[in-house]
Amino acid sequence: MSVRTLVVDDDFAVAAIHRGFLEAMPEFEVVGEAHRGGEALRAVEALRPDLVLLDIHLPDMSGLDVLSRLRARGGPPVDVIAVTAARERETVRQAMSRGVDNYLVKPFTRTAFLDRMREYLAQRIEVQRLGQVLDQDEVDSLMHHRPRSPIMPKGLSAVTLRLVTDALRDSENDLSAQEVGDRAGLSRVSARRYLEHLVTIGKAEVQPRYGMANRPAHGYRLT
Numbered sequence: 139m140s141v142r143t144l145v146v147d148d149d150f151a152v153a154a155i156h157r158g159f160l161e162a163m164p165e166f167e168v169v170g171e172a173h174r175g176g177e178a179l180r181a182v183e184a185l186r187p188d189l190v191l192l193d194i195h196l197p198d199m200s201g202l203d204v205l206s207r208l209r210a211r212g213g214p215p216v217d218v219i220a221v222t223a224a225r226e227r228e229t230v231r232q233a234m235s236r237g238v239d240n241y242l243v244k245p246f247t248r249t250a251f252l253d254r255m256r257e258y259l260a261q262r263i264e265v266q267r268l269g270q271v272l273d274q275d276e277v278d279s280l281m282h283h284r285p286r287s288p289i290m291p292k293g294l295s296a297v298t299l300r301l302v303t304d305a306l307r308d309s310e311n312d313l314s315a316q317e318v319g320d321r322a323g324l325s326r327v328s329a330r331r332y333l334e335h336l337v338t339i340g341k342a343e344v345q346p347r348y349g350m351a352n353r354p355a356h357g358y359r360l361t
Contacts, residue, residue, distance in 0.1 A: 140167040141262070144187040146178040147221070148196050156191060156221065159251050165259055175199035179207055182216060189217045194224035202229070205236045219258060249328070253295035260297065291335060298324070302332040303341070303360070312345040312357030333358045
């Protein structure tokens with residue numbers, strides 16, 4: 139079942155871009171757009187979305203106030219991801235304290251947006267998988283208290299790295315960057331960046347191979 143999503147942004151053009159990003163993902167269904175805080179609150183009541191992409195800078199009220207009202211309302215819960223240019227420490231802290239589920243700072247690339255949505259989907263699936271009563275490990279997983287993995291280079295995401303790792307793991311033979319990209323849904327250049335990161339941290343190794351016209355090329359496999 140797709141995630142019913144409401145896009146909230148005061149800029150009509152930006153809202154349309156975010157809608158387009160989401161419509162490229164079959165897991166999401168955009169059920170509406172809103173461009174003011176009051177409009178967003180009414181849309182949530184009328185449309186009952188599962189997820190709201192919420193700008194902080196709205197013309198009639200702060201997105202933080204919208205977030206507070208969403209958390210105080212009755213009815214089915216709604217997830218909220220802040221998608222905003224607001225990057226002040228206090229704003230981010232306030233968003234966290236008021237129950238934002240994730241925070242994506244503008245400007246960002248399409249890839250960064252899609253990666254963040256995939257992270258949200260993975261978290262949503264995990265919540266649905268768990269039972270009604272959780273043990274400490276499950277609580278820690280949901281609260282993001284597990285030890286952090288090594289810091290990712292700028293522009294790389296943990297979700298996409300996992301896709302690249304899975305592509306290598308599922309193959310009996312070493313793979314080129316193009317082959318990994320085809321399996322993970324990435325361009326060859328993007329796949330190579332992730333593969334080089336895996337080699338750097340010792341999770342993969344490079345294997346000599348020959349490509350078209352018998353030219354030297356590289357293959358990759360997990361260590």
